[in-house]
Amino acid sequence: MFRQRYVLEEMFATTGIAINGSSPWDMHVRDDRVFPRLLQDKSLGLGESYMEGWWDCPQLDEFVCKILTGGLERKVKDSFKFLAPFLSAVFFNMQSKIRARIVAEQHYDLDNELFMSFLDPYNQYSCAYFDGTEDLTEAQIKKMDMICRKINLSEDDNVLDIGCGWGGFAKYMAERYGCKVTAINISEKQISYAREFCKDLPVEVLHCDYRDLQASFDKIVSIGMFEHVGYKNYRAFMKSAHRCLKDAGIFLLHTIGSNESQIKCDPWINKYIFPNGTLPSISQISKAVEGLFVAEDLHNLGPHYEKTLLAWHANFQKAWTTLKKRYDEKFKRMWDYYLLSCAGAFRARNIQLWQIVLTKYGTPQPSCR
Numbered sequence: 001m002f003r004q005r006y007v008l009e010e011m012f013a014t015t016g017i018a019i020n021g022s023s024p025w026d027m028h029v030r031d032d033r034v035f036p037r038l039l040q041d042k043s044l045g046l047g048e049s050y051m052e053g054w055w056d057c058p059q060l061d062e063f064v065c066k067i068l069t070g071g072l073e074r075k076v077k078d079s080f081k082f083l084a085p086f087l088s089a090v091f092f093n094m095q096s097k098i099r100a101r102i103v104a105e106q107h108y109d110l111d112n113e114l115f116m117s118f119l120d121p122y123n124q125y126s127c128a129y130f131d132g133t134e135d136l137t138e139a140q141i142k143k144m145d146m147i148c149r150k151i152n153l154s155e156d157d158n159v160l161d162i163g164c165g166w167g168g169f170a171k172y173m174a175e176r177y178g179c180k181v182t183a184i185n186i187s188e189k190q191i192s193y194a195r196e197f198c199k200d201l202p203v204e205v206l207h208c209d210y211r212d213l214q215a216s217f218d219k220i221v222s223i224g225m226f227e228h229v230g231y232k233n234y235r236a237f238m239k240s241a242h243r244c245l246k247d248a249g250i251f252l253l254h255t256i257g258s259n260e261s262q263i264k265c266d267p268w269i270n271k272y273i274f275p276n277g278t279l280p281s282i283s284q285i286s287k288a289v290e291g292l293f294v295a296e297d298l299h300n301l302g303p304h305y306e307k308t309l310l311a312w313h314a315n316f317q318k319a320w321t322t323l324k325k326r327y328d329e330k331f332k333r334m335w336d337y338y339l340l341s342c343a344g345a346f347r348a349r350n351i352q353l354w355q356i357v358l359t360k361y362g363t364p365q366p367s368c369r
Contacts (some may be wrong), residue, residue: 004035015070017063024059025066031055042073047268047341051333060337061310064344068318111326113192117319118312119195120170123197125306126224126254127353136311139304144172150297150357150368151178151250160184160217160244161204162210163225167194167203174201184208209242218249226255227277231263234280235286242292250366251293251358256305256351257281268351273338279351291356297368302352309343 018026020362029035031054037045057063067073085157119125120137126189129146147169153159155178162172167190174181180202182250183211185191186209191265192204199299207279211233218290220241257280264270284300289295316323316335324332345351 004039005032008035008038011072015066018064018248025057025170027063028056028058029054033254034367039078042267044267044271047272047337049335051272051330053333055330060340061344061347062287062304064341065347067351068345068348072089103149103201105230114323115166116257116356117323118315120168122172123193124168125307127256127301128308128311130307132302134307135176136308136315139308139311141172143336145167145176147223147252147254147355148173148177150255150355150366151221151252152366153179153219155179157218158182158216160213160215160220162220162222162241163228164190164194164205164226167197167205168189169221169223170205171201174198174203178202182217184210184213210237211245211365213240215244216246219243219249220245220249221254222252223254224256226253228274229277229280230276230278231261231280231284238288240356241316245360249360249362250296250363253283253285253354253356253358255354255356256281257285257350257354258351269338272334282354285354285356289358292360294361294363295356296359296365297355298359299355299356300352302346302349304345305353306346307316309339309346313339345367 005019012027016023016025017356018027020026031052032047034045034054037049037054041048050060060299076219091203115125116123120128120140122137122144124140124143127143128136129143130139131142133139133142153173157177159170159173159179159181160185161173161181164170164185167183170181170183180200181201181204183194183198183205183206185194185205186207188207191207193206194203198205198350210229224236235266245251258280258281261281261283263277263278265274270277286295313336316339320332342351346353356368359366
């Protein structure tokens with residue numbers, strides 16, 4: 001393992017990372033098996049070995065930021081073990097109607113109490129807007145308010161919320177504007193929670209795949225769901241939104257995005273957090289909307305997602321005293337790695353968060369911002 005350690009030390013050194021160094025972003029090795037594991041399995045091995053406790057890092061988010069900024073993953077040759085998943089994504093629709101349920105069952109149906117332990121009171125599992133505040137709850141309200149203003153929401157609107165989560169934004173719109181909301185989802189636990197959360201409000205929560213909806217709406221929003229659509233379905237998603245949006249309506253898409261077009265996401269994220277997820281590029285989104293929508297505004301909130309993830313992680317740490325009664329240490333390390341590595345990816349500008357305002361051809365331009 002000496003040779004493998006030497007190779008990794010040389011690679012890490014180019015980004016200012018040392019093995020067993022004194023900086024908070026340095027890797028502290030607990031098990032030497034980590035060295036061949038990283039060279040063989042790259043990002044998957046990095047995350048799995050962290051879950052196993054083979055290494056630690058006081059500031060994991062900055063460690064990941066430095067790795068991505070330094071382009072270290074590109075310098076390690078691809079492993080043949082990742083060829084099969086890549087080919088599957090090429091030849092098969094990994095986010096078909098049947099397969100779309102996989103992420104719901106593995107992640108979103110996991111445990112409502114787990115998510116409620118670190119989210120804000122509106123249960124927003126998406127990027128907040130830290131405009132003049134450092135408070136997560138206030139930042140999430142600012143995000144929801146901004147979206148409502150971008151789509152020019154009014155009490156007369158009939159709104160579609162595609163991928164409504166636990167119903168927080170649907171509730172916000174109905175409470176603040178008095179509009180009617182149809183919220184769709186495929187996660188059983190989220191649907192059950194959302195129906196109770198939004199009771200006595202003009203909100204209808206439906207178990208429905210976006211491909212099946214036929215109704216007509218004044219406004220459409222989709223917040224943090226497009227990442228689960230898959231590149232083979234981007235066009236189908238946009239056609240569904242176009243079919244359901246009235247001619248003078250406004251559609252806002254809120255999605256994490258990639259700087260480069262791809263068909264698969266990070267192997268560790270795919271295996272442990274969001275199976276079959278894919279981050280779209282601007283090019284892929286543009287191709288999907290061509291001939292259907294006018295892109296009125298694109299707003300990049302990427303730096304705000306780093307803050308959101310760090311706030312979630314801080315809340316998760318506080319809640320662990322209670323959560324550890326139901327989950328083991330490996331589960332905790334998985335969530336630590338998930339939240340902090342994603343924060344590091346946003347800090348490195350490796351991934352982005354876009355809000356895109358779309359209208360049908362011939363629609364007067366909305367104010368957007």
